[in-house]
Amino acid sequence: MRAIKRRSIVLATTSATAFALILTGCSAPSGSxxxxxxxxxxxxxxxxxxxxxxxxxxxxxxxxxxxxxxFTEFEDCTGITINWNGSxxxxxxxxxxxxxxxxxxxxxxxxxxxxxxxxxxxxxxPASDAVAASVEANYSPxxxxxxxxxxTFYASPLGANxxxxxxxxxxxxxxxxxxxxxxxxxxxxxxxxxxxTSDVQPWCAGFESGDATGWVGTDWMEDIVLRFGGAEVYxxxxxxxxxxxxxxxxxxxxxxxxxxxxxxxxxDVPSIATTSFQTGGAGIVDGSCAMHxxxxxxGGILVADQxxxxxxxxxxxxxxxxxxxxxxxxxxxDKPALxxxxxxxxxxxRPEVQAVQLYLTTPEWNNKxxxxxxxxxANLGLDTANVADPVNANAVEILKNATTFRFDGSxxxxxxxxxxxxxxxxxxxxxxxxxxxxxxxxIEASWPK
Amino acid sequence: MTAIEEIAPxxxxxxxxxxxxxxxxxxxxxxxxxxxxxxFFAIVIALVWTIPTFGLFISSIRTPADIxxxxxxxxxxxxxxxxxxxxxxxxxxxxVTPPLSLYFLNSFAITIPATVFPVVIATFAAYALAWFDFKxxxxxxxxxxxxxxxxxQLALIPLxxxxxxxxxxxxxxxxxxxxxxxTYIPIWIAHTMFAMPIAIFLLHNFLSQIPRELMEAARVDxxxxxxxxxxxxxxxxxxxxxxxxxxxxxxxxxxxxxxxxFGGGKRxxxxxxxxxxxxxxxxxxxxxxxxxxxxxxxxxxxxVFFALQRYFVRGLLAGSVKG
Numbered sequence: 001m002r003a004i005k006r007r008s009i010v011l012a013t014t015s016a017t018a019f020a021l022i023l024t025g026c027s028a029p030s031g032s033x034x035x036x037x038x039x040x041x042x043x044x045x046x047x048x049x050x051x052x053x054x055x056x057x058x059x060x061x062x063x064x065x066x067x068x069x070x071f072t073e074f075e076d077c078t079g080i081t082i083n084w085n086g087s088x089x090x091x092x093x094x095x096x097x098x099x100x101x102x103x104x105x106x107x108x109x110x111x112x113x114x115x116x117x118x119x120x121x122x123x124x125x126p127a128s129d130a131v132a133a134s135v136e137a138n139y140s141p142x143x144x145x146x147x148x149x150x151x152t153f154y155a156s157p158l159g160a161n162x163x164x165x166x167x168x169x170x171x172x173x174x175x176x177x178x179x180x181x182x183x184x185x186x187x188x189x190x191x192x193x194x195x196x197t198s199d200v201q202p203w204c205a206g207f208e209s210g211d212a213t214g215w216v217g218t219d220w221m222e223d224i225v226l227r228f229g230g231a232e233v234y235x236x237x238x239x240x241x242x243x244x245x246x247x248x249x250x251x252x253x254x255x256x257x258x259x260x261x262x263x264x265x266x267x268d269v270p271s272i273a274t275t276s277f278q279t280g281g282a283g284i285v286d287g288s289c290a291m292h293x294x295x296x297x298x299g300g301i302l303v304a305d306q307x308x309x310x311x312x313x314x315x316x317x318x319x320x321x322x323x324x325x326x327x328x329x330x331x332x333x334d335k336p337a338l339x340x341x342x343x344x345x346x347x348x349x350r351p352e353v354q355a356v357q358l359y360l361t362t363p364e365w366n367n368k369x370x371x372x373x374x375x376x377x378a379n380l381g382l383d384t385a386n387v388a389d390p391v392n393a394n395a396v397e398i399l400k401n402a403t404t405f406r407f408d409g410s411x412x413x414x415x416x417x418x419x420x421x422x423x424x425x426x427x428x429x430x431x432x433x434x435x436x437x438x439x440x441x442x443i444e445a446s447w448p449k
Numbered sequence: 450m451t452a453i454e455e456i457a458p459x460x461x462x463x464x465x466x467x468x469x470x471x472x473x474x475x476x477x478x479x480x481x482x483x484x485x486x487x488x489f490f491a492i493v494i495a496l497v498w499t500i501p502t503f504g505l506f507i508s509s510i511r512t513p514a515d516i517x518x519x520x521x522x523x524x525x526x527x528x529x530x531x532x533x534x535x536x537x538x539x540x541x542x543x544x545v546t547p548p549l550s551l552y553f554l555n556s557f558a559i560t561i562p563a564t565v566f567p568v569v570i571a572t573f574a575a576y577a578l579a580w581f582d583f584k585x586x587x588x589x590x591x592x593x594x595x596x597x598x599x600x601x602q603l604a605l606i607p608l609x610x611x612x613x614x615x616x617x618x619x620x621x622x623x624x625x626x627x628x629x630x631x632t633y634i635p636i637w638i639a640h641t642m643f644a645m646p647i648a649i650f651l652l653h654n655f656l657s658q659i660p661r662e663l664m665e666a667a668r669v670d671x672x673x674x675x676x677x678x679x680x681x682x683x684x685x686x687x688x689x690x691x692x693x694x695x696x697x698x699x700x701x702x703x704x705x706x707x708x709x710x711f712g713g714g715k716r717x718x719x720x721x722x723x724x725x726x727x728x729x730x731x732x733x734x735x736x737x738x739x740x741x742x743x744x745x746x747x748x749x750x751x752x753v754f755f756a757l758q759r760y761f762v763r764g765l766l767a768g769s770v771k772g
Contacts, residue, residue, distance in 0.1 A: 056714060060727045061546035068545045084545050085714050088727050093709060100609025102630050102713045278732070279517065301732065305517055 039077030045359060048352035049079025055344070055356070056094065056104035060086035063374070070369040074359055080352045098123050103347035106357060108158055110342050111411035112146050113418065118345065119149040125346050126152050128354045134361040138379050142405045147343045155345035156361045160378040162395040163219050163295040163338040163408065165324040167302075169284050172200065174316035178290070180325045182332040184227070188258060194290050195264045202265045204289035205272045206280020207427055212419070216277050217426025218410040219338075220260065220293065224252040226336045227329035231404045238409040244417075244444035245437070253429075253436045260430060273431035282306045285320050293327055295340070296395045300374050312390040324391050326398070337402035339395075340411060341378060378405075414448050421446035509534055509740035516737045534741035538728065547716070549724055549745055556702060556721040556749070558633055563640035563701045568694050570641070571648035572686070576678050578649065579657040580664060590653065597646040601639075605710050608639060612711070633718055635711040640701050648693055655689035656682060691760035699750050721746050 035043055059067065064086045071082045085104065087093060091114060097103050103123055109115040118124040127135070127147075135144050135156045147155040166187075173180070176198055181187040194202040207216045226234045229248040236242045237249060259265055266272060272280075278301050283289030285308040292298075302308040302322060311321035326335065344360060346353050359365050363381025370376050371386040378399045387393040399405065410418035421443045428434040507521040512531050519527075542548035578590045612635045616624040629635055659682065667677045683690075701707075708720040725746055728738045 054714075059731050061543070061730060063731050064545040065543050068543075083716075085716065086545070086727065086731075087709070087714060087723075088729075088731075089705075089709055093714065096606055096609065096710055097714065099606045100710075101613030102609060104714065297732070305513070307514075 036077060039073075041364060042074060042077040045074070045078045045080070045355040048355055051079070051350070051352040052081045052083060053106065053350075053353050053356045054083045054085055054104045055106045055108060056085050056087070056090065056097075057108035057342075058086065058088060058090040058110050059084075059108065060088060066372045066375065067369070070365065070372055073368075074356075074365070078352075078355065080356060082356060094118070095121075098347065105348045105350070105353045106344055106346050108342050108344050109155060111340070112343065112407065113411055113413075113415060115147070115155055115343055115345060116149045119152070119154050123347055124154055125349050126154055127156060127346070127357065128349070131156050131354065131358050131361060134358055138361055138363060138366075138381055140378065140380065140405065142407075143341070143378050146341070146407050147345075155343035156357060157378055158342040158344045158360060159375055160341040160395075160399060161296050161339055162398055163340065164223055164327045164336075164398070165294065165296060165391070165395075166327050167281055167284055167292040167294055167298065167322055167324050168290060169287065169320075169322050170311060170313050170316045171318060171321055172284070172287050172290060176200070180313070181328055182326075183328050184255070184330055187328050191259065191265050191291075200287065201267050201283065201289040203259055203291050203293075204275075204280060204283040205260060205266060205292065206275035206277045207273050207430060208276040212423060213273070214423030214425075214427035215410065216280070216294070217256075217260075217429065218418075218422050219295065219408070220256045221249075221252055221422075221426070222406075222409040223293070223327055223338050224255050225249060225409070226338055226404075226406055227327075227334065228252055228255065231336060231406060234406055234409065238412045240413075240447055244447060245440035249440060250436060253440060257429075257436060261433070269433065270431050273427050278305060281322075284322055296324075296376075296391055299324075299389065299391050310389050310391055324394065335398075335402065336404040336406065337398050338406055338408065339378075339399065340408040416448050417443060417446055505740050505743060508737070509744055511737075513735075513737040516740070534737055535745070538738050538741045538745055546724075546727070549721065549728075549742060552719065552721040552724045553749070555718055558718075559636050559640075559708060559720050560698060560701045562633070562637045563644075564694055564697045566637060566641040567644035567648050567697055568690060571645060571652050571693070572683075572690060573678075574645075574649050575652035575656050576682055578653050580682075581674070590649075593646055594650045595646075597650065601643045601707070604643075605706075608635075608642075609710065612638075631713045631715050631718070635713075636708060636718070636720075639707050639711050640697075640704070643707070644697055644700075648697070651693055652686065652689055655686055659685055688760045691757050695754060695757050695760075698753050702750050702753075 035046060057064075064084050068082070068084050071084075075081055090107075091110075094104075094107055094114070095117070098118060098121055107118070109118070115124075132144075132153050135147070135153070139157055143157045144153060147153060147157060172178075176194075178190060178194065181190045191202040194200055205216065207214055209215055222234075225237055225248065228251060229237070233242070233246075233248045237244070237246070242248070260272065261269055263269055277294070277298070281292040281294055281298055281302055282305075284292050285302055285306040299308075299310050299322070303310060306320075308320050308322045309318055311318050311323050313323050313325070315321055315323075329335065344357060346357055361379070363379055363383075366377050366379035366382045367386045370382055370392075371388070373388055374392075376382065376387050376392045376396050376399075380400065382396055384393045384396050387396055410422050412418065413422065425434070425439045425443050429436075429439045504521040507524045508516050510530055510532065511521070511524060512529060512533065515529055538548070539550045540548050542551075574593075578586060578593075609630075611624070612627055613630050615622060615626040663681055663685075664677060667681050672680060702720075703722065704720070705722040705726055709723050709726075712718050712720070712723065725739070725742045728742045729736045
């Protein structure tokens with residue numbers, strides 16, 4: 001086993017050496033037996049036939065089927081059965097299962113906060129050397145960093161999403177002669193133009209999301225803080241080195257309010273709080289509103305629920321075609337990326353568990369999964385050609401080229417704020433017309449001492 | 450199950466006339482519901498109460514697009530009808546997410562034992578606590594009843610640890626790891642334990658109302674404690690047992706928390722409710738499936754309720770009036 005592990009460290013770095021090593025792996029008599037034909041790429045994970053690995057996750061049907069499908073070849077070649085166990089109660093059940101002694105083999109953390117909590121229990125195991133090496137080779141350091149708690153690397157990145165998008169319909173823009181704004185001032189100028197010269201509502205938004213109502217508002221705040229405060233202020237804000245009602249944050253909520261609390265732009269402001277995030281963007285599909293700031297994943301929902309088609313920005317003829325432009329910052333050159341992602345960590349150190357975790361960090365699996373659609377990751381080896389959806393392909397480019405990548409801030413803040421007062425206060429901000437200052441003061445007061 | 454099957458055919462008339470407290474209550478009931486005004490209000494309340502369920506039902510036979518865009522009441526002006534939601538919920542699925550219909554078996558495998566065990570144990574316990582004279586009887590009874598205040602959420606993790614890791618104090622192993630995680634057994638045990646205080650309390654209060662003369666007559670006729678239980682106590686306590694069985698059945702059938710936690714996240718043994726909770730998809734967008742799923746999942750509770758309904762009203766009062 002040690003031999004296999006050492007080999008995989010090298011393997012992850014370049015495919016050329018990998019190929020050479022696979023060849024030696026095949027000829028070596030001490031190898032893990034005969035590798036079935038067509039399975040040469042899986043030489044590294046052999047020797048675990050007949051074992052099972054459970055992956056516990058929030059991802060359920062229909063996305064779960066795509067994950068299972070992406071594992072088929074791996075399962076056939078290695079004899080490892082991967083049980084994709086999705087539960088929407090993941091976040092509540094994982095601590096119970098871990099404390100109760102029935103921890104899953106691998107868990108997919110939707111946000112780093114829970115990862116840190118699980119690492120603190122001591123039951124989450126540090127990633128194997130092979131996994132760490134593979135992540136170093138295949139991801140930017142920011143991503144490895146988010147899977148690290150107190151200097152120990154636990155969880156490897158899985159999927160990703162990018163938040164810094166404004167969704168729009170190229171056809172609507174073309175028909176009305178609107179141009180894509182590249183700076184914040186242009187964005188406001190365009191909004192004014194739409195409001196005064198057309199029947200179309202410039203913006204639409206929806207904050208409602210059940211227990212998590214308000215998270216859309218936190219995304220707005222994060223994007224704007226990252227643009228106007230910069231990465232340094234953003235990091236200090238998230239880690240509470242500056243107070244939540246710092247002047248930089250006051251400026252950000254003011255800028256968000258220029259759009260979200262302007263009835264000229266969004267129509268009835270309080271109704272934002274009761275419009276679900278899934279239907280918030282419906283207006284850009286039927287042409288009743290022009291722009292909708294939302295993460296990359298909303299595309300799939302608009303396609304399924306509203307009959308939209310995701311197109312490239314050049315396609316100005318498709319009815320119901322939607323795409324994105326980059327949510328602009330102060331200048332056109334300033335392009336930080338705000339995003340989120342999942343991380344997969346292990347509670348068991350059996351060789352098959354490590355093999356699965358390693359496999360999920362490889363460009364091979366990431367390309368295979370992306371090709372099935374509706375998904376992308378920050379893996380540097382992910383070929384944009386494999387990402388069919390033009391918005392996701394664009395997101396992959398943004399992730400690869402971003403000068404600065406920052407993780408969704410509310411996911412990094414303590415749960416009492418990031419999954420509590422921040423959501424609630426942003427909701428009150430639109431629903432009750434609570435003032436900027438009152439909102440920020442209330443969140444500051446709720447930060448755990 | 451045997452206990453209930455055996456006793457079900459027994460004629461119930463004695464029970465109705467036996468308890469003075471109960472007879473009084475039912476007469477009062479007749480007076481209240483005899484008045485036309487009261488009937489009117491009862492009907493209005495029933496209608497108002499049913500409207501959300503009715504709306505859910507209408508939604509379940511509409512297309513996803515209609516559900517998302519218009520309220521269910523527009524169904525009457527603009528009817529559209531589809532069974533697609535039911536079809537998707539019941540029969541469509543994959544190896545990762547099997548269709549809902551396959552989960553019925555799991556739910557029965559959990560619910561039936563988890564109803565029978567507490568009923569049997571609690572009936573014996575209640576009989577002993579009500580009619581056997583032994584030292585510390587009241588203390589024991591009140592202790593059991595006091596357990597009622599412990600929320601079951603508090604016991605989840607310790608119980609799970611017990612099942613998974615066994616019990617050790619210091620170096621002494623009191624109980625080795627049982628190796629039963631991932632089977633139905635922890636779910637049965639958990640449900641049985643959590644049901645016990647209220648079951649014993651209800652049945653104890655009911656059984657203690659049986660007239661002493663009856664018990665003495667049985668003893669004079671030469672019946673021992675067990676025979677008295679079988680021939681006198683059991684037939685008389687059918688309403689109480691049945692009503693508790695209904696409660697327990699509905700509670701276990703509708704339970705998500707215990708099934709989810711003690712099932713260890715295993716799909717093979719997960720009850721219907723666990724699957725139902727996941728129907729809406731990762732981001733909660735497919736909630737039209739939930740409307741159909743809800744109606745599919747209530748088929749069994751509704752059937753059970755109607756089958757045992759005649760015991761229900763009488764049973765509801767079981768133990769509530771101490772005579």
